[in-house]
Amino acid sequence: MITVKLYAYLRDNRGKSVELSYEEGMTIKDVAKALNLNLADVSIVICDGKDDIPSRMVDHPVKPDSLIHFFPPVAGG
């Protein structure tokens, strides 16, 4: 199972954590689509420890047991 964690207002109507079944050739773009998540609302994606902005992560391959985090634009200090 793929585990997807969501944060801040991305949790609205989706919850904190969602499990998805893996399909051959799946990428971050497919995961976002399955969650009805517009990547324009996402600022940072972390997939199995690799972190980057969505435009550079869309085609990142997902594994059957991947852990993926989606963050909206957040900051602090």
Added chain:
Amino acid sequence: MYGYMGKILRVNLTKRTIKVDDLDFDLAKKYVGGRGLGTKLLFDEIDPKIDPLSPDNKIIFMNGPMSGTPTPTGGRYMVITKSPLSGTIASSNSGGTWGARLKYAGYDGIIVEGKSEAPVYLEINEEDVEIKDASHVWGKLVHETTDILQKDKNTNVLTIGPGGEKLSRMAAVMNEKDRAAGRSGVGAVMGSKNLKAIVVRGKMKVNLFDEEKTRANNKEATNKLKDNPVTGQGLPTYGTAVLVNVINANGILPTNNFQGGVFDAADDISGETLAEKYLVRKDPCHRCPIACGRYTKTKKVEGGGPEYETIWAFGSDCGVKDLEAIIEANHWCNQYGIDTITAGATLAAAMELKEKGYLEDVDFEGQPLDFGNAEAMVYWLHKMGKREGFGDKMADGSLVLCKSYGREDLSMTVKGLEIPAYDPRGVQGHGLTYATSNRGGCHVRGYMISPEILGLPDKLDRMELQDKPLWVKIFQDLTAFIDSSGLCLFTSFALGADDYANIYNAVVGTEWTGDDVLKAGERIYNIERQFNLAAGFTASDDTLPERLLKVPMPEGPTKGHVHQLDKLLPEYYQLRGWNEMGIPTQERLVELGLE
């Protein structure tokens, strides 16, 4: 004179004299104000080698030109002195309204000298300034002191709590009860002078060079802050603690005194959980459209905060997952007037000392300081605030504590100041800012978390070394300007150097560009460096705790990494125009007008 009030109050507590100095406008423009101008004045007036808690030290409260103007977030002030915690230059920033109020009373800043024989407070009512007996508030907590000294809605109170009175080297200066000039032990310097509080009343206005342009700039800046998803949505909704999860997901949320970087209960102590369970309302500083400040309530306490750093210090750094206990700890830090970062990090260091068997002889009074023990954490925080029992040993910070057990290496400090909530093993540029920050282990002297983790303004690879020294230098210089201007650093999530130049020009009447803003910041960075060198610091102090340089992160997405400071520092020195000893070259000083 525009932007500045043109006056600095000089109070000598030994002689009980009060004077008004004229502000040198050229000097003000050269060092901007706040952090920059305060450092210049301090450096000119004290020997950096003095004992920070002696009457020879001075404490300066300094505004920037934008404080008290209608510019968004224009209400911040700086406390500048020699730090009793680190021995470096201290400049601690605070929000709220007090800074702006000092301008409304007619002053850019206050220089306090000497030492009063008995506890006093300063009451400023525009031109009437009095040194008054503080015996009725000495010993009282911050909230009660504020209530007693607060006269009306045109008055603002800055005070120390018992922490500062008892010369705890982690003591903060508090204003409006829960706003803190938190770091570097500045509250202890007030305590050493027997100065309990400064009460300010005033209704004057700051003159603006170009009112129309200022209005237009403010509108533009406010729109940018509101339209930006970070300053318009993330920070207002969740506060700074929205960071807990993203920092944890990168494996750099320091856990159990930096022994790990992943905290399983991160979501339980996150900004999301805080907003869901304990948030009463947002609590903005003066004229701030961002409103990241929180006002929270639990069954036991209510008040301002907690911030991300506080949640980390009492949360994952102490292995504590009970958010109510963390909010409680935050509340009592504000009441005793002590810095939440140093307080939490010192408790974490004590927990590791105990874990490693060094505290066998300590009477823990039935409250053993073990990682994860929330009740003991709050219990010993009270003892630290009151300097009682083992709490007295902790009250001067983790370095003093760990040294006394021969384990200086367990103090997670740079130049004696506790490192905040990001493990540098997984953010290489940010680690360089810790090592080179002029006040020691500090995250807000060049917040490299922005590009390295959050992708602002661009996303950099957090482990990459290339170009990081240049990024660090630019961030440090821009921050030095913002800190000196009277604006909040958080505006920089949405505004850039050119925006600040436009705002400054309309208020002060200069014709600066973004490059001039960075140059002023660089000048300020270098004068701080010179203060530290004169105080006896050397390049060998530009380092990180051994654990972060030698012990690979044991877990999570940062597993296997250490901080590679030795590969970054030489290039950083070169970019700064410093020689290999970390000393500014004559050419660079001349270039910056610091010869």
